Amino acid sequence: MREPLLAYIPAIDGLRAIAVLAVIVFHVDFLDLMPGGFTGVDLFFVISGYVISQSLSLRSDMRLVPFLMDFYRRRLLRILPALLVVLLTSFLFCALFMPQFWLSDQINNSGLAAFLGVSNIVLAWSTDTYFSPGNDLNPYLHTWSLGVEEQFYLIFPALYFVWLRYRTRLKMVWMVLPLMAVASLGVSAYETQTDQLAAFYLLTGRFWELAAGALLFQVVGPKRGSLRSRTVATALLSGGFGLLLAGFLFAGGNGFPFPWALITVGGAGLMITAVVLPAQGYHSVWQHLLQAPLLIYVGRLSYSLYLWHWPVLVVLRWTVGTELLVVQLLYPLVVWGLAAGTYRFIETPLRSGQAFWQKQAWATVMVSVVAAGSFGWAGYWISQNTERLSLSQTRDTYNWYAYSHYPREPIDKINDERLLERQLFVVGDSHAAGYRTLLKLTSLRLGVKVIEYEQGGCGVVTLMEADPTRCLARREADFKDIAVRAKPGDIVFLASLRMPELQGRGRARWNEEVIDKILDEQTLDRSVGARRSAESVLSSLQAAGLNVLIDAPKPLLRASANRCSDWFNHMNPVCAAGLTINRDVLERLRAPQMRLLEALQREYSNLHVWDPFALLCPGSICSAYDADQLPLFFDSNHLSGHGNRVLEPSFINELLKIWNTP
Structure with a gap:
């Protein structure tokens, strides 16, 4: 060489x-x-x-x-x-x-x-x-x-x-x-x-x-x-x-x-x-x-x-x-x-x-x-x-994460013959997964079978726009599986993000102009698409004799709680927006979705709406934390494990009401 x-x-x-x-x-x-x-x-x-x-x-x-x-x-x-x-x-x-x-x-x-x-x-x-x-x-x-x-x-x-x-x-x-x-x-x-x-x-x-x-x-x-x-x-x-x-x-x-x-x-x-x-x-x-x-x-x-x-x-x-x-x-x-x-x-x-x-x-x-x-x-x-x-507060996974943790608290089981063999089907995007602690508690307390169908980024009945077309094949397969398993009177819980995300919008700047711009994004075409998607899902479930439960739009934040709660990240510019937001702002942003829900309820007798908003935001300021400084949210819009437990009594009461059980 x-x-x-x-x-x-x-x-x-x-x-x-x-x-x-x-x-x-x-x-x-x-x-x-x-x-x-x-x-x-x-x-x-x-x-x-x-x-x-x-x-x-x-x-x-x-x-x-x-x-x-x-x-x-x-x-x-x-x-x-x-x-x-x-x-x-x-x-x-x-x-x-x-x-x-x-x-x-x-x-x-x-x-x-x-x-x-x-x-x-x-x-x-x-x-x-x-x-x-x-x-x-x-x-x-x-x-x-x-x-x-x-x-x-x-x-x-x-x-x-x-x-x-x-x-x-x-x-x-x-x-x-x-x-x-x-x-x-x-x-x-x-x-x-x-x-x-x-x-x-x-x-x-x-x-x-x-x-x-x-x-x-x-x-x-x-x-x-x-x-x-x-x-x-x-x-x-x-x-x-x-x-x-x-x-x-x-x-x-x-x-x-x-x-x-x-x-x-x-x-x-x-x-x-x-x-x-x-x-x-x-x-x-x-x-x-x-x-x-x-x-x-x-x-x-x-x-x-x-x-x-x-x-x-x-x-x-x-x-x-x-x-x-x-x-x-x-x-x-x-x-x-x-x-x-x-x-x-x-x-x-x-x-x-x-x-x-x-x-x-x-x-x-x-x-x-x-x-x-x-x-x-x-x-x-x-x-x-x-x-x-971890050096982060989130190392407390019991309070921060919506895992299906087995509860540390004693479970008071509700024994009622009307709950025997009842099934709860959960369909939705990552927000369905965000209810896992809640669903675990529900299964243990009521003795009902909970079957989950989750697909991140694939909201169902989002109330803001047509459901994503890329998710329709998977969603259709999920509903076909439900049709095979379900019995008349069972409940299908549709859980999804139903509020426009706020994280990253304007950082520290927040005024009427920003809110108006977000509301303007809800065009007539998007509203029509949202209604058509909802009617398609609800009509098929009503024809199958199934109850439908939808969670009303929950509060969300402009920064992520899991990213902005520690000494080493609170100065991060992405956290400048803070972990609180005025309640009246969120009420304005969810008003169009609430009006559509009311219209759908008048049209579909099997549709029930569960609204956890007041439990997560009891005052004029909505916060990532409750009065005991425990996290209600994991990030900017998904619930924490503690947030799940806060909502559990309300959710179970809603299910019992649908099943006519005291």
């Missing part, structure tokens, strides 16, 4: 620095400078494909098994130690500061999957895209790219070994990687339109980007130092940088990864070519920039910077917030310090160590498996024991 392949290319580290800085600037949303900065990951992919190919080419004289084992030894020592430390630290800090909330299961699952290198697959199965607001609070979101690379490493080394071994004898081996890359590009183009989650997160739609770097090495790697034209070299650098900049500034989530990733991959290819091919002695502004000592150092830290920047941002976003100037100044210092420390004390020693387990491939693999399993188990234990570790 020719000597030029062995030489270190400082400008490659400069490109890594550009990639990681673009991603960080995008994630912190600094002045919206780089709305497409997430394409820095695509630059990383091309660099990885090139560098891995170069590394494998240096070992072309090895047999297959040693070739593969040595590759995985080096990759494990390079990737795993820092990743395990960051993941476990993230689990710990999330347990300390971030209470479990509606996205917690998905977040924890993606974090645990990251220990196995498959977080991208878990994220592809979720309902949120990479750009969804909910993902701002997932500290493991960025590990999707590591999953893609790690899965690429399972396939690529064997393919590349075949190319190295047979490229001079069998011309067809030159076609394997290009054909796979073209197929992957086709998948990316198709899935961007039909299944963007899969296109974005899965290797099938990203393989071509890593393969582009490998193909680039096959073409230009052996010709390193052969280009003597300064004009051509400068044109390559300028053109490549222009394409990268176009991606950073203009790439959008709707057309990603295809076609926008093509621009970044093309720019990366031109830049790498421009730093590999020029003969010794060539210099330009771009070359000096990419080889600047500071940029090279950032490039060497790029892996650790990438690992740390996102979980630190998530924890800050949840606690003190990222809007404060002092936080914005401290954030880069904290991330830099963690990355530098990780590079100095974890990455470097473990990559260059001379211990037996670091030099022998089989030993490295065994130690890595044990380490990943141990750290993963520790992360799982933390995720299951947040109540013990």
Whole structure:
């Protein structure tokens, strides 16, 4: 193998620095400078494909098994130690500061999957895209790219070994990687339109980007130092940088990864070519920039910077917030310090160590498996024991969470023959799940069977607009199941959000103009859609001889109680709106829904309305807490466990009234 392949290319580290800085600037949303900065990951992919190919080419004289084992030894020592430390630290800090909330299961699952290198697959199965607001609070979101690379490493080394071994004898081996890359590009183009989650997160739609770097090495790697034209070299650098900049500034989530990733991959290819091919002695502004000592150092830290920047941002976003100037100044210092420390004390020693387990491939693999399993188990234990570790008030899950906790209080059971074999069917969105404590108490006190059908984000009879069309198939299946199980006289409890959400509207500013704007959103078309959806559901249930119980619109808040009740987050700007709101404001906002309920009651004799509003807001000011300073709400609109228990007597009385039971 020719000597030029062995030489270190400082400008490659400069490109890594550009990639990681673009991603960080995008994630912190600094002045919206780089709305497409997430394409820095695509630059990383091309660099990885090139560098891995170069590394494998240096070992072309090895047999297959040693070739593969040595590759995985080096990759494990390079990737795993820092990743395990960051993941476990993230689990710990999330347990300390971030209470479990509606996205917690998905977040924890993606974090645990990251220990196995498959977080991208878990994220592809979720309902949120990479750009969804909910993902701002997932500290493991960025590990999707590591999953893609790690899965690429399972396939690529064997393919590349075949190319190295047979490229001079069998011309067809030159076609394997290009054909796979073209197929992957086709998948990316198709899935961007039909299944963007899969296109974005899965290797099938990203393989071509890593393969582009490998193909680039096959073409230009052996010709390193052969280009003597300064004009051509400068044109390559300028053109490549222009394409990268176009991606950073203009790439959008709707057309990603295809076609926008093509621009970044093309720019990366031109830049790498421009730093590999020029003969010794060539210099330009771009070359000096990419080889600047500071940029090279950032490039060497790029892996650790990438690992740390996102979980630190998530924890800050949840606690003190990222809007404060002092936080914005401290954030880069904290991330830099963690990355530098990780590079100095974890990455470097473990990559260059001379211990037996670091030099022998089989030993490295065994130690890595044990380490990943141990750290993963520790992360799982933390995720299951947040109540013990949390510094938040929400660690009191009995009062904060609407779990189906078995009650600590004695249960006075109501024994009445008219309740025998009665069933309560509960259908709705996350607010149906928010009644779990209440439903558990109801089942225990009345001895009735409670059957729940919950689907987050899928309100039923919302009274504000037509029920979501994306939920109709699931909802129809739920009602068919109820029709099979139910007996005449059973109750179907329809529980959903029936008030316009207020969180994030105007922050601290709150006036008549804001309220009027919210009311104006209730257009005639939306009102007509709301009524039609309600009539469709109610008519079918009335025809089946079933009683229907609807909860009237409950109070809601402008900030989340679970996020704004602790010493470490009360100063967060998202909490500026406070945890109280005037009752008359909420009365105005729910008036249209109440009028529709009254009209529906006149039309459907089986419809009953339960209104818990006065119990949750007994005075002129509605608060997240009751007079004993116990939480009534978990977040801005879902009930707490204590809130459930406050409503339990009223709810049970309503059921008994329907069933004509004293």
